[in-house]
Each structure stands twice: as C-alpha cells, then as structure tokens.
Amino acid sequence: xxxxxxxxxxxxxxxxxEDGLINHLSFYIKExxxxxxxxxxxxxxxxxxxxxxxxxxxxxxxxxxxxxxPHGEESKSIETYANVCxxxxxxxxxxxxxxxxxxxxxxxDLSGFIAATLYRGIPYVGIPTSLLSQMDSSIGGKTGxxxxxxxxxxxxxxxxxxxxIDPNTLDTLDKREFNNGMGELIKHGAIGNIDLLNMLKNKxxxxxxxxxxxxxxxxxxxxxxxxxxxxxxxxxxxxxFGHAIELKYHYKHGEAVAIGMLMALRLGIxxxxxxxxxxxxxxxxxxxYELPCDYYDYKDYLDDILYDKKNIAGVINFIFLxxxxxxxxxxxxxxxxxxxx
Numbered sequence: 001x002x003x004x005x006x007x008x009x010x011x012x013x014x015x016x017x018e019d020g021l022i023n024h025l026s027f028y029i030k031e032x033x034x035x036x037x038x039x040x041x042x043x044x045x046x047x048x049x050x051x052x053x054x055x056x057x058x059x060x061x062x063x064x065x066x067x068x069x070p071h072g073e074e075s076k077s078i079e080t081y082a083n084v085c086x087x088x089x090x091x092x093x094x095x096x097x098x099x100x101x102x103x104x105x106x107x108x109d110l111s112g113f114i115a116a117t118l119y120r121g122i123p124y125v126g127i128p129t130s131l132l133s134q135m136d137s138s139i140g141g142k143t144g145x146x147x148x149x150x151x152x153x154x155x156x157x158x159x160x161x162x163x164x165i166d167p168n169t170l171d172t173l174d175k176r177e178f179n180n181g182m183g184e185l186i187k188h189g190a191i192g193n194i195d196l197l198n199m200l201k202n203k204x205x206x207x208x209x210x211x212x213x214x215x216x217x218x219x220x221x222x223x224x225x226x227x228x229x230x231x232x233x234x235x236x237x238x239x240x241f242g243h244a245i246e247l248k249y250h251y252k253h254g255e256a257v258a259i260g261m262l263m264a265l266r267l268g269i270x271x272x273x274x275x276x277x278x279x280x281x282x283x284x285x286x287x288x289y290e291l292p293c294d295y296y297d298y299k300d301y302l303d304d305i306l307y308d309k310k311n312i313a314g315v316i317n318f319i320f321l322x323x324x325x326x327x328x329x330x331x332x333x334x335x336x337x338x339x340x341x
Contacts, residue, residue: 104130112143116158131181183254194325244304268320
C-alpha cells in the first residue's frame, strides 16, 4: 500500500494506492464521511465489472444508490450532466450526501463537475479504474464537460475528499486503453522525473510503486499551483496540440497527448527552446507503449489553439521541454503565433 497526501490551502486529501482496495472501501470512506447516504456515478462498462463489488464493500455501513451513464467521451456533455443531476435529485440526494465517481476519466470529470455545481457543492470521492484516470484526472480538482466541440471548456475546480486507487482494476483494461493511460504517465516523466522516464524504457509492470512515482510529479505542481495559474500549467505538456486533434480525429485522450507531445517538441526545437535529443527519446518511449506517432504539422493547428482555454488575454502558455525531465512555460502572443504559420 502507498499513501500520498495532497496538501492544499483549500482542501488537503489523501491518495491511497492499494491492490484489492475496492473490496474494503468503507474502511477508507469512514475517514472522510460520517453520514449514511452514498450515490455512485459510473458507466455501463464499469458497472458490470466493479459496481457490485463497490456496493458490497459499502452496504454494511451505508445506504448506497447509483446512476449509470453510457461509456465514452460523449457522456461529457450538457445533456448527460442534466440527466444525471435530474436522476440524483429524483433519488433524493441532499447537499450533505457523498458522491463516488467510479470509473475512468470521463466519469471522474463528469462526477466532479456535478459535485461542484449541484446544490453549489457536494462532497465526492474518486475511485479511478483506468490507468489514464489514475495517472491524471482523478487528482488535482479539475472537473468539466465538453461543449461547442471544445474539450473541458465548461468546468470548475472541485477537490475530492479522497482518491482511492486499486491497481488491480488495470487487469480488466484492454490493450489500447492501458496504453492510452501510458500517455499521461510518460508525460509526467518528461516534464519532471527523469528517473521515472528511464524506468519506463524497461517497460515495467505498472504497480503501486510506479503509480505513486508518477503521481508525485502531479502532486508537486498541484500543491504549488492549485488553480492552474503558474507551474501547474506544465501538466499541459502535449495537451495544447493534443486537445486540438483529440475531438477532431477521435483519438483517446492519452493517444492525443502522445501526438501532442511530439508536436510540441518539434515546435520547441524550431524555437530553439528544446534540446533536439528530446524528440527521439520521447518518440521511442511512445512507440514502446504502442501509442500513435502519427505526424501532424503543428502549423496546421495554430488557429485551433487561439480558441483553447489556455489562451489568456491573447497570450498562449505553451509547455516545452528544455531537456528530458525539465520543462518550462513559454508565452507566445497571438501575433507571434500567426507568424509561425
């Protein structure tokens, strides 16, 4: 078992990483929740795999109900958000009840946004079941849904009460979904942990230790910058271009981030910011985990970036590597961006 703590001014919380944790959830939930009613939000795939186990591990201490949504990115929509809120209200949810997000990144983002907005705030606990969500979206407090063909453009910061990670859930992921999560894990090594990046070259089993090592990178930047105004932006490495192609070409998120990292590396090299060796090293690791390395010219996606949520008052904060394991925030204004086309 590994335990990390995210220490924030607004709300500190634990991350517990333990094999088989899903079979004794009450043990941990009792630390952060003393009332009786719990509402689980999950999707139709995770429902068949883990919902019964979760309910069984909670039902001796809690009154548990649930809402199921279709799996996939399409559920991060205003329509699904409204449907789930309506279902929860019909089931009698109150402001002091607990929401549990049981599933991957879509469920985590959707459930967190519901917890942030329904009754102006309901406590929630994240139980991420995919590698992608365990590596990335389950911690840090970013929640959101897609709108106007833009990813996560409607959202709120809402920190969980606790995050419970059971690495055994990775055993039920198909190969593509597992590799999808590796996109974020590789990113963490690239921006802030050269040792982790080197470990990945040997293709180790992704266990409690690797997950904890990866999350230390995210914890460090989240603690320094809870609301994404400074160093936390480094977590967006690969995302600026990745988001531009993810919805357009229907890549999975980690796949799009992998491609986005390569695009950012090429732009960083063009601008003289990034060591040329970074591109080959990162591309080799991406290929090792069978993530896509499809070539997209960054110049063709600069217009999309002008409308990205990272455009703040006409300035785009790009994240570039200087060397492996070292990253910087690099500001480019709209006029300079247009000159790069």
